[in-house]
Amino acid sequence: MTPRQVAVLVVIFTVSAGGLQVLLIRRSAEPFKDAWSLPGGLLNPGESLQEAAERKLDDETGLTEVFLEQLYTFSDLDKRGAVAVAYFALVDLSATHLARRREWLPKWFPIDDLPPLAFDNDDVIDYGLRRLRAKLDYSNVAYSLLPEEFTLSQLQRTHEAILSRSLDKRNFRKRILSLEIIEPTGRVASEGRHRPAQLYRFRARKPVVF
Amino acid sequence: MTPRQVAVLVVIFTVSAGGLQVLLIRRSAEPFKDAWSLPGGLLNPGESLQEAAERKLDDETGLTEVFLEQLYTFSDLDKRGAVAVAYFALVDLSATHLARRREWLPKWFPIDDLPPLAFDNDDVIDYGLRRLRAKLDYSNVAYSLLPEEFTLSQLQRTHEAILSRSLDKRNFRKRILSLEIIEPTGRVASEGRHRPAQLYRFRARKPVVF
DNA sequence: CCAAAAGTGTTGGCTGTACACCCATGT
């Protein structure tokens, strides 16, 4: 009856020294040509939503096996009846290879210092941030933001960046260890560091709900 | 590029003496003609997703101001590339007027005794049920399942039907009252009842998150 | 008088939070 354009959008989060960041690209077409926006695009023929989101994520970051989850479906972003299915992804900055083959390069922006965005992409990012914060408390999503091996301090800094508040070190360690989602690797990190630190890894590198 | 059919589906829940129920209709078109399925249909031109879901809900139940929330968007329900945006709704059985003008009448089914369903509608219902159970704990969604005035026992039976387990009466009352989402009306229910019971109402008849 | 549902408090365990010091290493 009324076929519609169906697009996917991907909110790609990472955590770096500068805190929680989102990946944005410059739009190459009207409307909002040259404005910053979330990566996204129309579905290819025969492609599922999940596949389209994975493809977009891969295009932008070169990553495939990361946390990627459907967020929400918007229908009034442009006023021409298009439907946009938003996903959110969490990536380890040190593992990503940003797309280079473009007029404008994609760029990371701190979550609290975003440029003006196309459409209502601010709403989409807000929504993603709320979900991320909620999930942090009852899942192991952070596995996707860190390298295979990491220290408890790194994990804590990651949580702090996402929640944008500081956490008590002893309580944090107690809580995380009691969840039994990570285990010590036996190795220690000592590169350019004051005191060597125990390295841990996630028992499962896929989403687990407590 | 690749326009798709976009449909909405609505999982309509209610609670009655028989427990938690879902409203199903008979499909009138192929594929799965005459199979039980969730109410739904394509978007009208110019219509948003929310509007389409509200329209479908109104068609089936005559209700408009009830809890209705987007659930998830499915893309492989039929294999022809259609996209289905699922919503879930909570209705007070005593306020609904089921659609009558049809070859096959819509019908309530207990959640644990569903007939074979078209497409993957079982998955959609499961998903809705999980969300409903989760929301019950940190929101006031039950407002939409009960009449304006109700007793604490009715509210408890509603919770029990959704969670399908029994709850301790004293703990339930303590917890609900301490949330301060309901207030006594001053009136009592006494119609055909053993001992008269205090009537309460929700302070807000719209979604509130604790 | 009996059946049915309404109403009402206390206790123990668990969980989350607040809080401060010592240690190993690099510079």
Added chain:
DNA sequence: ACATGGGTGTACAGCCAACACTTTTGG
């Protein structure tokens, strides 16, 4: 030697779960 970050325990408060009896009414 000092600066930096790693690592560790305890005490209190709030929350949730378990648990049983009395009251009011209708039949």
